[in-house]
Amino acid sequence: MTAATETTVKTVRFLPPGAVALRAPAAPVKTQCSTCHLRELCLPAGMSEVDLTRLDQLSFTRRKIKAGETLYREGDKFTYIYAVRSGTLKSSLMLSDGREQVSGFHIAGELVGLDGVAQGRHASAAMALEDSEVCAISYAALTELAVSTSGMQHIVSRMMSREILREHSLMMLLGSMHAEERLAAFLLNLSQRYAARGYSDREFHLRMSRAEIGSYLGMKLETVSRAFSAFQQQGMLEVDKRHIRITDLEELKRRFDVRVH
Amino acid sequence: MTAATETTVKTVRFLPPGAVALRAPAAPVKTQCSTCHLRELCLPAGMSEVDLTRLDQLSFTRRKIKAGETLYREGDKFTYIYAVRSGTLKSSLMLSDGREQVSGFHIAGELVGLDGVAQGRHASAAMALEDSEVCAISYAALTELAVSTSGMQHIVSRMMSREILREHSLMMLLGSMHAEERLAAFLLNLSQRYAARGYSDREFHLRMSRAEIGSYLGMKLETVSRAFSAFQQQGMLEVDKRHIRITDLEELKRRFDVRVH
DNA sequence: CGAGTAGTTGACATCTCTCAATGCCGGTGG
């Protein structure tokens, strides 16, 4: 994880506009939740054994997406929600004048695409930041299963509510935090999610550019860069491009948490 | 609507800390969706006639809340979602150091409290900005009904997805818009919601203070005030404290929508 | 080796915040 390389990212991500839109071909591999190593984190998190076996009635199509390819775009018909198996995705919203707001970064075990439920169309776009793999979960099949399986109807709503909570914290961040607090919050959040997956919480490789971080945090890339440098100077971080080592996690937490002003 | 008075608001809203926490007494009035004048906008929006009658199996407890009282606070056990019948609520999040982020203003026909589903506790607080009335909808009863009623299981998830969309636009706003754009977006959004309820889209009375608007939009109350003044000088608005008249709605839309930068 | 991209840093511009003063309004108490 830590030493991951990003070999072909650049060339793939910045093809001419038309080319980028290509869908990844659906790889017809079928997958079940009960045997998945991500089951503790993903859709089935917190489900009973019984429900988990019921969930296996659905078998998910796996799909590989290369770095820079999109899973869906705003306005696309909503059919699937996606669970990230490996890699990193970003989802983003577009303003009519072209301004982009990154609304989330998603790693293994996280769900993407829930915003499509309301209107049957996706309101955001999802793109792979590195070569990635997802499970495509038919939303129709999922809700149908939820009807026949008491105790499971909560799954869908609970995961949506989690999404609401996630967005809450982003709103908090965007609405009432300063640049350095935002970056600290971002890093701590990542750190925690990596830790939950068995990776180091102090050392990781960012999959996104400074501009993407900035878009997510509501600030310009230069400000992101300066905040990284400031943390480094304050001895909390060692930064080498996208390689991050948190040398004083406690201080970072402290600074993020309180900050009365 | 337009000429509404706010007689006792102030004295009620700023009681000593302890007193504010009082719950509104539950008024044991029962209500059904099928006969509600808000059914086009509220929970049953888009439901079939058949499902609507099924929904009447649930009868909702109405509850009056006075201005300044809270419906729930962060950490409270999640039992109900609430549909606003009349009045205005705000929901807000708190940072550990006391900073508040208003996450939404809710008027008739809108739902409040969905963030509680994920963890069984409310992550935000909801407070009445004026004397208001809500329907308390048992979430357990609602999901139970959804199980037995095919075609209805979507209702809950769809309303949650709508909440996700709502938060998306707030994120967009907070993350990538300037102060005046934010205020314009806010006013246009309000205008549209009032219009959907049969009120004027050009003239209305704000129920919230400048500070609350500012907290919602991620800016200070002075900046809100200045933005109002700027719009007024530019001939788009007439502002008298909380009374707003949009004199050039088209210009306001134009300015908000494009703004290439 | 040249071109293009990502990241860092500096100088300066601009926007928003902070602090302070003022006016207005309604409620309260003398």
Next chain:
DNA sequence: CCACCGGCATTGAGAGATGTCAACTACTCG
């Protein structure tokens, strides 16, 4: 009844934070 007080809103001046623009480095790709 009226003076006063507190909360809300507006406005100005100056401070501080972030954005903008530009230069430079490092790296990768062709």
